[in-house]
Amino acid sequence: MVASDVTQKDIIYPDSDGQPMADNTKQFELIVLIKKNLDLLFANDANVFVAGDLLWYPTEGNNKLRVAPDVMVAFGRPKGDRGSYQQWKEDNIAPQVVFEILSPGNTTKEMTNKYRFYQSYGVEEYYLYDPDSNKLLVWLRSGDELEAIEQVAGWMSPRLGIRFELPEDELKIYRPDGQLFLSYLEVEQQRQQAEERAEQAQKRITQAEERAEQAESQLQALRALLQERGIDPENL
Numbered sequence: 309m310v311a312s313d314v315t316q317k318d319i320i321y322p323d324s325d326g327q328p329m330a331d332n333t334k335q336f337e338l339i340v341l342i343k344k345n346l347d348l349l350f351a352n353d354a355n356v357f358v359a360g361d362l363l364w365y366p367t368e369g370n371n372k373l374r375v376a377p378d379v380m381v382a383f384g385r386p387k388g389d390r391g392s393y394q395q396w397k398e399d400n401i402a403p404q405v406v407f408e409i410l411s412p413g414n415t416t417k418e419m420t421n422k423y424r425f426y427q428s429y430g431v432e433e434y435y436l437y438d439p440d441s442n443k444l445l446v447w448l449r450s451g452d453e454l455e456a457i458e459q460v461a462g463w464m465s466p467r468l469g470i471r472f473e474l475p476e477d478e479l480k481i482y483r484p485d486g487q488l489f490l491s492y493l494e495v496e497q498q499r500q501q502a503e504e505r506a507e508q509a510q511k512r513i514t515q516a517e518e519r520a521e522q523a524e525s526q527l528q529a530l531r532a533l534l535q536e537r538g539i540d541p542e543n544l
Contacts, residue, residue, distance in 0.1 A: 321371045322363070323391035329361040329378075331411035334439050337491065338409045339378045342481070345489040346381060346468070357385040363392040364403060366429040375425050377406040383467065395429075402430035405467050410438040423447075427454045433467055442477050 330336035343360040350356035363376045380403035426434050434447040446463055447454035464471045469484035481489040531541045
């Protein structure tokens with residue numbers, strides 16, 4: 309087969325770029341935190357696709373033009389497994405929201421190229437967070453441009469409905485119902501605490517029932533004793 313015979317259907321779109329998802333534990337934990345909490349947030353919406361570290365190919369026929377956002381959200385696309393996000397197979401819907409978590413290995417050139425990519429290919433909201441400096445940058449689409457948002461503390465995502473706060477030295481993200489994004493460990497700890505409270509409540513109920521049974525037993529014994537002595541308890 310000569311080069312001119314190669315068609316778009318013959319082009320292979322790799323599922324991996326050979327790069328790790330994260331360079332350190334802090335970056336990894338944040339990526340997982342955001343991805344999994346967005347999964348929970350949109351669990352009941354079959355047409356919201358959330359992915360972490362998935363290659364996005366915006367143009368058919370070009371397997372070099374690609375990027376793997378740390379987290380991306382595509383509204384209007386069904387949930388399900390994918391090796392990559394090939395936009396022409398997704399009703400040509402670009403992910404509307406992307407997140408990037410900085411690590412020491414990220415270069416200025418790399419992040420500039422990602423910004424240009426997201427601006428060129430239709431991203432509506434772009435969030436870039438540096439955990440080392442606790443700095444969050446937010447861009448929102450206006451026409452053909454991604455424009456920077458000046459006040460990011462307290463910012464609420466138009467698409468996701470989530471709110472961002474930057475207290476002390478870490479990013480806090482809140483669901484539309486006000487609940488904080490929690491890690492798996494924090495969720496498990498809350499579950500265990502809820503179980504312990506339920507067990508304690510059940511124990512108190514059982515103890516109250518036992519005391520009630522004891523009181524009833526004592527009352528019946530007293531009635532029997534009075535009747536033995538010829539006293540009608542009902543006339544007391």
